[in-house]
Amino acid sequence: MQSSLIGKIEKAHRYAQEPDRISFTELSVQFRGENDIHSTALKNGEWHCNCDFFVTWGRCCHTMAMEKILGEMLPEEARVTKF
Template sequence: MDYGMIGKIEKAKRYAQQRERFHFKSFTVTMDGENNSHTIEYADGQWKCDCDFFQTRGRCSHTMALEMILEGMIS
């Protein structure tokens, strides 16, 4: 039994429950939409999505869904 790994797994579980420890700076996500896949980016506090709605409004269901998922973890 790898007791060192058991300790790390327990620590990871504690960290996962403390979402405030995590601060995303940038990332890219591919989301399967109802009609097409979309690429969503977050960098320097700004969202970008390749969908047509985002291009005209600056927000879309794809970015809003990620905002909900990551609530409290992005600035």
């Protein structure tokens, strides 16, 4: 293996231990809930979900789970729920 590739692999491992280097601006996922699959997205710092609960409340278990999973990688305005 080339030494330059080894260096990049080592850097990747170090970066993976420093999630504060990453900030999501947009993200779209299919979230398999208990009753259905939901389209959940982060766009311009705002969460969106196609579940009925989100339409009424502006947040739901799908967006809150994504907040918890992504944590500090989210922009401040997307960190709605305090865990």
